[in-house]
Amino acid sequence: MAVETYTIHPTNKYNRPPPPSTIALHGLDLLSSPIHIRNHRFFHRPTSTTSDVIDKLKSSLAEALELYPPVAGTVQANEKGEVYIAMDAENILGTPFLVEMKDTPYAGDTEDLSPRTVVLLPPSSSTLAVKVTQFSCGTIAVAASIHHQVTDLRGFLDFLELWAQLARGETIDFTKIPDDWSHNPGRFFSGLIRESTVPTPPPPPPFMVLPAPATGPPPFLLAPSEISRWKFTKSSMERLKSDFSPSASSKEHKSDLWISSGDVLAALLCGVITRARKNANVARLQGRSSLESQTERIAMAADGRERSPQGNMSGGRYFGNFNPLWSATVSRSDLLSLTCESASRVALAIRNALNLELSPEAIAYKISFFEAPQNIKPPGRIVWSADVILTNWCRFDLQGPKLDFGWGKPFYATAGGGSTYPPGYCMMTQEKDSGDVFVMMTVEQEGADGLKADSLLNKYATLVPVHPSC
Template sequence: MAISNDYHVEVVKTEVVLPASVIQERILPLSNLDLAVPPVCVHVFFCYEKPPQTSFASVVSNLKSSLSRAFVSCYAFAGRLVSHGVGDLQMVCNNKGAEFSEAYADTCLTQVEFCNPNGAIEGKLVPQLVNDSEGNGTPVFAVQVTQFNCSRIVVSCTFEHKIADAFSANLFFSCWTNLSRNEPIESITPSFTRSILVPRDPPVYCSPIEEMYMKVVPSAESNMQIAQPALASRIYYLSADDIIKLQLSANQHGNSYTKLEAFSAYIWKLLIQSQNMEDAQNCNISIAVDGRSHLKNIGMPANYFGNAVLAPFASARAEDIKKEPLSWSAKLIHDAIYSVANEESFQSAVDFIEISKPSLVFPKIYRNKDEPYIIVSSGLRFPLYKFDHGWGKPRLAIYNLPYTSGYVMPTLSPYGDGSWLINMNLLIDQINAIESHPNFFSRLISPNIFCDQKNV
């Protein structure tokens, strides 16, 4: 069966889904960690088999009804992001709801090149966040449900990253799917408390935070947008055996590194080895660290909704990354992670951002475009394949940040056997270079991922 990105999607209906019951309008302050997130939207795709014994119209009706009920508890996604000046943002929870689009694709889902999401998905299956025509601000969430010729369905969502990290979005998806199945949501309802991520009095920060973030004077012209170079996106399959081999290689000489640390070291090393770089050139890798577990002693709820992530990074010369063993790179990554895996680092970050105002704060890894970098954001603990709306679990689930260069996100595969899917957005020449490297795991996912038998 021919694989192609040349297919047409027709949006036949778009409406605004409102909360099932009106809540009192309120302002949900953005925390300082929210403000430090780059201005990007996150796209999420859930691919489902043909729903048995129900029509597409019934599926759409159920999705809209359960989404409306989910907005009652997850009211932030039904609000608007309002700007009162450069760098001055507020989340207004005003019950305005989110756009819900119904669409049809003129091909079979198995003919779509999902291994290349930027080419195959973006612009076709992705809902856009459009400014409110009534001047109420910018929506922060949107949904598009697309039926293919084969009757398979893709539920795709877009959300504003400044409002939520991936953990928060998954809380929302859990609530939504539970309500679709008429199951309780009390144990997974998001918490919007903002009493934890507030500056101390007086604010004070430790020096590692200053190494992680940079102050940027805001300007109305730039609006702090990230440069959008020509990127290529790919989704690869990595077997459980390959992951274990990477970990064993990193753990030689009595080391003890996690699978994520070993994989991150591997992809960092591979990127540097596959390109012609000066030996003295600095190369960086950032690993997202979730603060929820580190802040629980001061009252952060496990179901905190918002951004609770720091972005420490390791830096080394290209020569050292290339010549030293995998364990050497893994140690740099391990040390970077654990330098911020504590309560003080997160409180220091909040204070540093406060002290920096009115300047904006931006991850320092973006500061020098001439220094290659990778940003690894792990989705390995997210239950993507449990998001069942009542007609079956997803066959494929994807997080994509199409405009974020250097983005690498491993998630569990749908097979449940310890294998991973790796979504990478890199510069085109970087993708070409690493795919041609003899040590690269060159297995793109294929449409066979939708088949009953395991065959990637």
């Protein structure tokens, strides 16, 4: 059946204070290219008719767009290359809302469920796009795509949860909607931010400042990769943490040897990718650590909102990107080893780097670095690289009751059915009801077979060949 396309505009129902006509994007917003974050959620058949479901989704989305003006705007750039969100009437073009009725039953997530399948969003793309698909078995998929330079996953979920709350007809708590839409994270770290008159701080890891704007991503990010997906049950995660943790009975055990489940999972995954590359003699393209260094660089995005000194940045108070990327340099020999002792050392290195680089003082330092005129004029000169890139979404409940549109919470949720990711990338999500963790992992094509055969990985995880069905 043909796809029907609607255009959703914000309502004028709530009489909120008028937003600014433009919002300048911060350096943390511009860390990524104009890519998009996707969220696909799958629901069992509603009791309402399909037309009623679609009408409710459209009307509640229009209200959500009024309450979140940046989501109704478009990303633009001026003649100086400065990027901003335009929210004047001329640039509120409406949100595409696609509807498709399939004559086949649901059989898992696929690329065509997304409202847009490009990797890079063209200039003047809508900030948000939505596609609703109903399968012949009654299952409904609600897929949303948001411009990553406008916000990160936490901001995206704040918006999606508000949309769902409106669809359920519940009273809105306006204290959880930002009253200041500016992308100025430094206001939450007052007293810790360097003044612009202070000399430019040296780049915090893993960043560097180029003499001229970058013309494209580093070569190692463009190498063809193969994706595999893995499941760690709750019990296998507990076993992994026990095996990789320093012995609590050891006389040398100290509190600073504590590591989290996330640390040990990251250590395992980084080792798997490093071993697969080594065994397949994967070329070290520009941007990777040198062979002579004997170390590998790990980078991970982490939501920094809860790190603000007064604790007033979380709870929906900041809409933008606030993932102050942190980095750990770890021993290559430990990553190549298949022993739990080596993996434990990697996990400790990850924990120590996280504690150091996500302190309020370190985050404030990164904000100063991204705001220093010497670093951002002209824009596009701050870059970063790593051997392994991690994104941990396990703290977020992608299929919980806050995402119920009024006919039950999702039975399944994904980051989209995409098939294009750089090599050496891992995304982790958790199913809150079961405690199971799911990992999407990539490696260069020549290392794929070795990755899937890794004995330490297979000790704790099982390969996921297909997605859940109705």
